[in-house]
Amino acid sequence: MATYAIGDVQGCYKTLRYLLKHIQFNPTQDRLWFVGDVINRGQGSLAVLHYLYHIQDRISLVLGNHDLHLLAVANGVAPLKKTDTFQDVLNDPQSDMLCTWLRQQPLLHYDPHYKALMTHAGLYPLWDLHTAQKVAQEVETLLRSQDHLAFLNVLYGNQPAVWNENLSGFDRARFIVNAFTRMRVLNREGHLNLEYKDDLEHCPSGFFPWFELPSQVDSNTRLIFGHWARCVLPIPHQNLYQLDTGCAWGNQLTALRLEDDRVFQVDSQE
Ligand SMILES: [Mn+2]
Numbered sequence: 001m002a003t004y005a006i007g008d009v010q011g012c013y014k015t016l017r018y019l020l021k022h023i024q025f026n027p028t029q030d031r032l033w034f035v036g037d038v039i040n041r042g043q044g045s046l047a048v049l050h051y052l053y054h055i056q057d058r059i060s061l062v063l064g065n066h067d068l069h070l071l072a073v074a075n076g077v078a079p080l081k082k083t084d085t086f087q088d089v090l091n092d093p094q095s096d097m098l099c100t101w102l103r104q105q106p107l108l109h110y111d112p113h114y115k116a117l118m119t120h121a122g123l124y125p126l127w128d129l130h131t132a133q134k135v136a137q138e139v140e141t142l143l144r145s146q147d148h149l150a151f152l153n154v155l156y157g158n159q160p161a162v163w164n165e166n167l168s169g170f171d172r173a174r175f176i177v178n179a180f181t182r183m184r185v186l187n188r189e190g191h192l193n194l195e196y197k198d199d200l201e202h203c204p205s206g207f208f209p210w211f212e213l214p215s216q217v218d219s220n221t222r223l224i225f226g227h228w229a230r231c232v233l234p235i236p237h238q239n240l241y242q243l244d245t246g247c248a249w250g251n252q253l254t255a256l257r258l259e260d261d262r263v264f265q266v267d268s269q270e
Pocket residue numbers: 037064065066120181226227228
């Protein structure tokens with residue numbers, strides 16, 4: 001019996017199944033965590049979603065920016081981009097079932113037993129664990145409500161760029177989503193720069209990877225995330241577990257066994 005956290009799958013179904021074979025995943029005993037962005041870029045988004053839906057009782061999944069993008073496109077409030085590869089999901093007769101299930105998934109997963117906090121992009125440095133859980137829940141409630149369409153319609157945008165407890169309505173929700181699913185670098189005042197997508201060496205002047213700023217979370221808490229394939233860190237690096245190893249770009253897919261911090265990796269099979 002083991003629990004594995006898995007990095008950004010991005011529609012790479014063959015690679016996912018290959019990794020699960022490699023770790024001898026047993027769905028009657030083991031559990032899987034997914035850092036989000038389970039679809040898009042690869043050619044097997046539909047197969048990934050059907051499989052995760054099928055084993056939903058065995059998994060914990062947090063939403064990534066690509067997962068939310070699928071929800072916006074499937075609900076007709078955002079256009080399909082040229083680079084999107086999830087047309088198979090939109091055309092599937094069970095698309096509504098899969099998207100409704102995906103929409104119920106959280107932005108944050110915390111397990112005190114493992115002392116592990118999983119989000120897609122990371123943890124906004126101005127939030128402690130309690131605040132992060134509270135604000136994640138605000139958006140999760142919104143996504144599960146009748147208002148989800150109105151929110152998905154105004155989901156896109158880089159503003160507001162900085163957290164303020166007085167933010168309200170969809171501006172507040174958009175900031176929370178951006179912090180959990182799109183964040184990479186920010187300045188010392190907490191302003192997100194969502195344009196920057198390069199590596200750790202070329203951060204714009206005055207901006208830092210979110211994990212280099214002082215954290216409100218104790219250093220024994222494992223922070224498990226993905227999203228930033230060009231952020232190459234050893235696994236683990238202090239209490240950081242950056243699991244996006246770029247399988248969508250022909251690199252590797254990574255699993256972390258939470259019981260002993262052992263890392264398993266397979267090459268892309270796409
Ligand atoms: Mn992402």
